[in-house]
Amino acid sequence: MAVAKKAASKKTGASDKDAKTRTKIERLAKDALKVVEKGDNPALEIRMRALSNVSFNEKRRIIELGDKKQSREFFNTAMARKFMQTFLVANGCKTLLDENKTVSIRQMFYMTKHTLKGTQENTFEDQSESDPIIEDLEVTVDALREELHLFANKRGLITGQLTVNDAGDEIDLTRMGRGGWGIPSICEDDNLKFVSCKAEMILVVEKQAVWHRLNEDRFWERHKCILMTTEGQAARGARRLLQRMSTELKLPIYALVDNDPWGLYIYSVLKQGSINLAYESMRMAVPTVRFLGMSANDYKKFNLSPAVQIKLNKEDINRAEQMKRYPWFKDKKWQNEITALLKNGFKMEVDGFLTKSISFITEEYIPKKLRDRDWLS
């Protein structure tokens, strides 16, 4: 039966998840239609995506969106345009689900942009108008944009002791050469499945060049792991993949970022989620991620050369002080870590370990950190 069902949904090009998302969109439209047929003013109830509606859930250790809502009414000159836009994007997403295709948020802008008949008015002037509408739709129908078949540009690479099946292709991540597999922008389980895993942990690094160093040294072979780079701030695909690996493969995850406020923030977003995307933390944050480094204390601990020091600028200092006040960094060990950065007066990059030797990071730094259980979480 299950097989038959799968075959059937393949024929229409839809997974069970897609069917569920489509139902959510259709319900939104039908509800509005009912109100219109009664001659009333249709409205959308949209959860507010504002700081005032965001909080840190101490128990679950993620940043969450609250329940405060705002109403978007059709018969309201200030809201009518956005009301129309919301349904245009909803309709666009329904088309994507029907055709089993995915597009970028920029492409969705083009799909829904046109000049209203008999007027000079465009449905959207700019992508800056359509992007927030997409986020509105996400919270309103309670579906990630990936479930709506939308994506932002992908970023991130992965190699290591894992075999996946993506869109029907079986991909052995131990055999990716120096290139690595590009982490797809959409990493939902109807497309991307974990086939087999020999890894015992996951190492996520911020910088591509650090990933390259570790990959060339075959770190993932020696340490039985999955090796991933976010290439800067993690894209949604990378975050979603990491969360799925965390829950489905149940592996410990270690993050290695530069010792600066930006690096700390990359770690923080991986772990707790972000204020901007608070409504998606549940499906993107990975509270089990551990901070392996680079710690302000590594300077002395590993007897690094002064050549690694980069003076903190004013922006760094302000940002670090701001982060000290985040509720998820209020624990004493984190307060000490951020204070140590400020006290050092300089930041450091993981690349700085090359002042020791080319493969110091592979052969000395990470193994010692893991051996000594020298991480924060």
Next chain:
Amino acid sequence: MAVAKKAASKKTGASDKDAKTRTKIERLAKDALKVVEKGDNPALEIRMRALSNVSFNEKRRIIELGDKKQSREFFNTAMARKFMQTFLVANGCKTLLDENKTVSIRQMFYMTKHTLKGTQENTFEDQSESDPIIEDLEVTVDALREELHLFANKRGLITGQLTVNDAGDEIDLTRMGRGGWGIPSICEDDNLKFVSCKAEMILVVEKQAVWHRLNEDRFWERHKCILMTTEGQAARGARRLLQRMSTELKLPIYALVDNDPWGLYIYSVLKQGSINLAYESMRMAVPTVRFLGMSANDYKKFNLSPAVQIKLNKEDINRAEQMKRYPWFKDKKWQNEITALLKNGFKMEVDGFLTKSISFITEEYIPKKLRDRDWLS
């Protein structure tokens, strides 16, 4: 014999190419040493990397660096620092070759940065000091930075009817799911080999989302091709890979970029090389690349909606007028193309085809362009 030699070089971790590069570096050092031993002033002869030493080779259709040289002397207070830096980087590259490792240009900065004994002076203050020294070394020993085991960040993805062997891993690019294989930063033939190829052409697109659209539609299967995205301006790895595919696989190459000066420039760099990296055109430019689109004339030809129009700004106009004056665009068909862009008064993105239908680009636009042989070169 060939096999035995290969085994031997594998043991020391060096390819024949590496041995040649090492010899070049050693010759540089020995020559300087000889002069020093005679009590004379050692100097490096470095080909000038300036506009005044760059020209367009009409016959070969690439931008080339001329032979003008400048001397960098040790006993010259204005040059001594750079002289020292050049040898520091040369020494760093020799270490990389000896250990058969590759690092980023930022990592090379750290490898060579230290405080001079008994002074407060650093060998390098900033990466902006070491990057030009790397370029100096490239022209001086006549080796690409990739041959010196250095790389800039990689960028670009590839899928399609090609199987490669990279660093010993056989990778079938028809089985990369939606992620694609990350194009390595170093695509030299000692590491990356072409195993088998069923493709009859190569399509290069500028934008990642366009690549995603074509990959999801399995364009490379229907049209027997290799599908690549440069993700913006092409990184060196992508350019080098494209050149090798052009010469070794002898396939026609089509580029699809946005219809704006930036898109034209991406095409131009792929084809003729760039002024900044003129000394590398011979090994990076691909004069056979054809410009498939997006052409200013596509607006009428494909009856596009006004929704795709993005008004040209002053910078666009200046840039387009500048490009009209480039010798490699002096042909009438190119003059007409750029004039048409200026006359339109608007630019367009390939994503704009989504105003027609989601897969218009896959099903209509590219097939028609190819069928009609409607490209520029």
